[in-house]
Amino acid sequence: MTDFEIISLMHTYCRPANSPAETRFIDRFLKPLGVIKDQFGNHFIKIGNDPIVLWSSHTDTVHTRDGIQEIDFDGTYLKLPAESKSSCLGADCTAGIWVMTEMIKAKVPGLYVFHCAEEIGCVGSRAIAEQNPKFLDGIKAAVAFDRFGVGSVITHQGTRTASDAFGESMMAQLPKRFKLDPTGLVTDTKQYREIVPECTNISVGYFDHHKPTERLDVAHLIELRNHMVQFDASKLVIERDPTIVPLRSERMSAPAPRRRPAFSSLAAFRSLLATDIADLVWTYPRLVAQFLEEEMGVSFDELEHYIQHGEMPGSLFDDEDEDEDEDGGEEPVRRRA
Numbered sequence: 001m002t003d004f005e006i007i008s009l010m011h012t013y014c015r016p017a018n019s020p021a022e023t024r025f026i027d028r029f030l031k032p033l034g035v036i037k038d039q040f041g042n043h044f045i046k047i048g049n050d051p052i053v054l055w056s057s058h059t060d061t062v063h064t065r066d067g068i069q070e071i072d073f074d075g076t077y078l079k080l081p082a083e084s085k086s087s088c089l090g091a092d093c094t095a096g097i098w099v100m101t102e103m104i105k106a107k108v109p110g111l112y113v114f115h116c117a118e119e120i121g122c123v124g125s126r127a128i129a130e131q132n133p134k135f136l137d138g139i140k141a142a143v144a145f146d147r148f149g150v151g152s153v154i155t156h157q158g159t160r161t162a163s164d165a166f167g168e169s170m171m172a173q174l175p176k177r178f179k180l181d182p183t184g185l186v187t188d189t190k191q192y193r194e195i196v197p198e199c200t201n202i203s204v205g206y207f208d209h210h211k212p213t214e215r216l217d218v219a220h221l222i223e224l225r226n227h228m229v230q231f232d233a234s235k236l237v238i239e240r241d242p243t244i245v246p247l248r249s250e251r252m253s254a255p256a257p258r259r260r261p262a263f264s265s266l267a268a269f270r271s272l273l274a275t276d277i278a279d280l281v282w283t284y285p286r287l288v289a290q291f292l293e294e295e296m297g298v299s300f301d302e303l304e305h306y307i308q309h310g311e312m313p314g315s316l317f318d319d320e321d322e323d324e325d326e327d328g329g330e331e332p333v334r335r336r337a
Helices: 003-010 020-033 091-105 123-131 164-171 188-192 218-228 248-252 266-271 277-283 285-295 300-309
Strands: 043-047 053-058 077-079 110-115 141-147 152-154 179-181 198-203 215-217
Touching: 003 091, 003 218, 020 043, 020 091, 053 091, 053 188, 091 110, 091 141, 091 215, 091 218, 110 123, 123 188, 141 188, 152 164, 164 179, 164 198, 188 198, 198 218, 215 218
Parallel strands: 053 110, 053 141, 141 198, 152 179
Antiparallel strands: 043 110, 077 215, 152 198
């Protein structure tokens, strides 16, 4: 089969997390490569001795129903037919999976992880980080193929997760249109930010993800593959220290363009409530995260603190000079071991 035929075939599978269609997809496209299933539901394979890069994608999509869908191609974009009743194309993260399968076939060194249940809260990657961190021993960089667009090397996912020096060393081996992008939100590699020095996300060519209008730039995806099958991890610059808590400026002031919010207002958000807001969070985790971050101004660290302690961290609001040194700068703080 040609590249286009395989890419197209992969996109016919609608794969909600833990669905029969997801299992069939894994059986057809991943198991023949020799992947192993871990205790959390992730699938992985190691290529080479002592790899320093974890390559990341996820096997679930945000489809509302599992099964098979028809797709269309207009000469540039893979997309759903106009009459389709499917909820999305699923290029998030089918495109990333295809790139990784091609890298495995080319024997590019790395720890390849096809995470489970990313779309419902990064379940698989969070389990690795919290319950089996030794799995990440020796890994210096975690690179996801799960970003929209055609030119992003992500340096921030709510907070800084990759150094600019690392991002630039990635860009040097990618198509020239790639640039550093500090506007990421969250994907599986963010879960490793306190363990792995450099955690990023790379544009694989999809647009309008999670919507019926989602489309995939196939030429971009194939060009990206052409670069990745020749990737040399020894040329990466590893600079970020994951044990240091990001400065306040890194957590709350990373430059980000204003995007159209997931909900136009708090009233619009409340109008969607049925009987339980938890149902919305479960069903639309990324939209809720975008609403909290962009409309309500809640940072990752604030929300994490609230979840762990049941209150907002007053130090982030009550004493603006608390963590500044005598010269007005901020002192980095190391995470506790």
